Amino acid sequence: MTHIDPVELTQALIKCPSVTPKEAGALDLLEDILTQLGFDTTRLPFSQEGTPTVDNLYARIGKEGPNFCFAGHTDVVPAGRTDQWSAPPFEALIKNDVLIGRGAADMKGAIAAFVAGAGDYLSSDHHQPTKGSISLLITGDEEGPAINGTRKMLDWLKQRGETIDHCLVGEPTNPDKMGEMIKAGRRGSINGWITIHGKQGHVAYPHRAQNPLHAVADFLNHLTNTPLDEGYNRFQPSSLQITEIESNNPAHNIIPGDVKIRFNVRFNPHWTGERVAQWVREHLDNAKEETGFDYKLETIISGEAFLTTDDDYLSLLSDCVERATGKKPELSTSGGTSDARFIQRDAPVAEFGLVGATIHQIDEQTAVSDITLLKDIYADILKNYFYHYGNAS
Ligand SMILES: [Zn+2]
Structure with a gap:
């Protein structure tokens, strides 16, 4: 099994300047690595008159339920005044253990942690006795109009009779430090x-x-x-x-x-x-x-507003976050909207990712250690999820 370094993968993703709605190689890169890990991948480009055509990626490993889905976006907002950045926004330089780049926190770091966390879990002993599937729902249309992305991917899944049982979105939910906040609903x-x-x-x-x-x-x-x-x-x-x-x-x-x-x-x-x-x-x-x-x-x-009420699932997530960070995360519904608003119609969904303090700003950044920590949390979530829901024998 290939071992994936989540920090290197974050850097490689940032170097793809996927300013919404551009793909810029980010999905190609993910598709390549996920294929190596054994996932079946499908590219899902969608278009609609008056909106830009957007490329998306669905990947799944496993044929049976429960299907645990990581959801996120590779598109990023524009860099803004590049001369004001302390490092070029698409070069992913690390300075004093801080990774600077557009998308570092929102949310290429989390996507890299999905992939590396899944890789760790799949190569661990815990994986063998459980059944179930891991999937990734990655859109290129979250920062844009959000018309040719998650919503249409979910319709496509439905058409082919594929269900998601639980979903975790990797948006940067922590205000200042890892472990502070899980979002479980949105206004x-x-x-x-x-x-x-x-x-x-x-x-x-x-x-x-x-x-x-x-x-x-x-x-x-x-x-x-x-x-x-x-x-x-x-x-x-x-x-x-x-x-x-x-x-x-x-x-x-x-x-x-x-x-x-x-x-x-x-x-x-x-x-x-x-x-x-x-x-x-x-x-x-x-x-x-x-x-x-x-x-x-x-x-x-x-x-529309929604509230995630699956307490079993929420406490599983909360326990994993607390084990890794020593903090009991607040279950919050604050902040702006995310693609969780579409997913909630089909499956219980919560959001947990990196620290969001610098998102959409000049010098967007994330601590290198936070990416590794998030990878470990995601791997632990998979382990506990399949132990709990996957009828481990
Ligand atoms: Zn985001």
């Missing part, structure tokens, strides 16, 4: 635009116009004065945030005809995206009645 997110319609006119003749900017305060009062809820299970309260107000008006002497308000709501499983939109509409209707100004509401749901 939903909805983006919205409200256009308040007035009547354009000359500022000197306001009686011939209707100034929609004067109605903004009333509309916002209705939206922001009532909390959506007081929290739900492990979730904080849902929150509506106004992100922009614009009237596109360059002139001093014009009362603008329209004003547009942009907002986002992060919501807990007390809501669906649809019901949040309805809540917003009801409050806007009250403002309309009070002010006499008509409005238009547009919304796009970018993800």
